[in-house]
Amino acid sequence: MIASLIFLAASVSASFDRPEYNEVGQLKCNGDSKDPWFADPDDCACYYVCQTSANTAVRMCCHDGLWWQQETKTCVYRQDFTQESIDHCSGLGKGPGTTAELREIFMGRCWEYQRFIAPVMFKASGIDCQALFDSFAKAFVGMAPCGDVPPEAYDQLVEASSMELPPDTSLFWSGDYFLAQNIANRGQRMFTLESTLIGYIMNDLTWCGQRQSPGINFDTCPLFATCENHVMASLWVNALERYAAQASGVVTVLLNGSRADGEAFRNNSFFAMHELPNLSSEKVDYLRVWVAHDLDVPSTETCETGSLKLLAKIAEEKGIGYECEDNPASILHLMCVDHPLNDQCTAPEVMKPTRSTAKATQNMAKSTRSASTATESEIEPTKSTLKPTEISTSS
Numbered sequence: 001m002i003a004s005l006i007f008l009a010a011s012v013s014a015s016f017d018r019p020e021y022n023e024v025g026q027l028k029c030n031g032d033s034k035d036p037w038f039a040d041p042d043d044c045a046c047y048y049v050c051q052t053s054a055n056t057a058v059r060m061c062c063h064d065g066l067w068w069q070q071e072t073k074t075c076v077y078r079q080d081f082t083q084e085s086i087d088h089c090s091g092l093g094k095g096p097g098t099t100a101e102l103r104e105i106f107m108g109r110c111w112e113y114q115r116f117i118a119p120v121m122f123k124a125s126g127i128d129c130q131a132l133f134d135s136f137a138k139a140f141v142g143m144a145p146c147g148d149v150p151p152e153a154y155d156q157l158v159e160a161s162s163m164e165l166p167p168d169t170s171l172f173w174s175g176d177y178f179l180a181q182n183i184a185n186r187g188q189r190m191f192t193l194e195s196t197l198i199g200y201i202m203n204d205l206t207w208c209g210q211r212q213s214p215g216i217n218f219d220t221c222p223l224f225a226t227c228e229n230h231v232m233a234s235l236w237v238n239a240l241e242r243y244a245a246q247a248s249g250v251v252t253v254l255l256n257g258s259r260a261d262g263e264a265f266r267n268n269s270f271f272a273m274h275e276l277p278n279l280s281s282e283k284v285d286y287l288r289v290w291v292a293h294d295l296d297v298p299s300t301e302t303c304e305t306g307s308l309k310l311l312a313k314i315a316e317e318k319g320i321g322y323e324c325e326d327n328p329a330s331i332l333h334l335m336c337v338d339h340p341l342n343d344q345c346t347a348p349e350v351m352k353p354t355r356s357t358a359k360a361t362q363n364m365a366k367s368t369r370s371a372s373t374a375t376e377s378e379i380e381p382t383k384s385t386l387k388p389t390e391i392s393t394s395s
Contacts (some may be wrong), residue, residue, distance in 0.1 A: 286321025
């Protein structure tokens with residue numbers, strides 16, 4: 001899953017109604033007999049011509065190198081568009097198509113997670129994987145990949161797959177996907193979204209619908225988050241916001257302190273836009289930030305500098321305590337497993353805590369554990385604390 005979500009404006013194709021189908025499966029006109037031409041929302045090189053007598057629309061495309069311009073209702077050279085529109089159009093239909101055997105993979109992962117990954121959490125009651133897939137398919141099959149599928153289209157799917165996670169086990173991340181998953185260890189230490197049922201099922205899959213039969217596009221899908229209400233981004237937005245709203249106790253976020261752009265906390269990341277705003281000060285004792293620094297890449301930010309100060313301020317404004325630590329020993333040990341001969345891994349200091357802690361507001365009174373206890377159990381296994389999940393059966 002991509003860690004940043006930026007919706008690009010689509011001035012090329014934003015001023016028209018999305019075409020609809022009539023009862024016999026033909027495209028209908030957009031309802032404006034004075035404007036029989038309208039752009040294809042999923043392909044900037046194509047447009048529709050309305051045949052008013054039959055109330056149907058015929059799809060046509062410009063010659064190579066040209067895109068349809070709705071304002072002038074002509075095909076024009078790509079360089080005549082704004083860079084923002086060029087970026088948007090270049091992403092449409094350029095990614096891989098829907099993952100082959102999507103249903104089989106979905107069903108297999110669903111049952112595998114319940115039977116082998118987290119059986120304790122589903123001991124009391126399991127989830128019907130076929131019903132779950134039906135909810136998923138209902139949200140996107142037959143829909144255009146851009147604009148037709150808002151986050152709320154996945155409400156039933158996300159609700160039905162929800163899990164009750166133990167306190168102090170939620171791990172958010174931005175810019176360090178693989179390290180975050182290593183720390184979480186599929187829920188044995190902590191839980192990232194990818195460690196939950198819905199995240200485990202959907203991770204690394206591609207899917208998009210189309211209005212034409214068979215309703216699913218197996219050839220090509222728009223690149224991730226290149227349009228508003230992108231069919232895949234909408235699901236992750238919905239799942240992330242619910243996941244964040246459920247977090248309780250000590251909540252941990254892993255950030256990359258060696259990013260090339262210099263910002264460990266970015267205000268256009270999934271974490272900043274969809275997770276942080278949904279953390280509840282009533283449930284969360286404090287936010288524990290781990291800033292990881294790559295072993296062979298110079299650090300660009302630490303707890304004391306740059307964007308981390310902004311994160312501390314946001315936490316304070318939300319009434320949530322804040323603690324930040326650079327390269328905790330437990331994180332460094334995990335990185336050294338993969339790079340045991342690195343200088344930082346062979347130095348004697350690697351076995352000692354190397355702490356650079358910046359504390360902002362301390363809303364510690366609510367916590368049932370002291371700060372030292374929270375630190376000592378940073379990534380201890382939580383398997384013994386797992387409880388049977390309470391699964392909603394509402395649809």
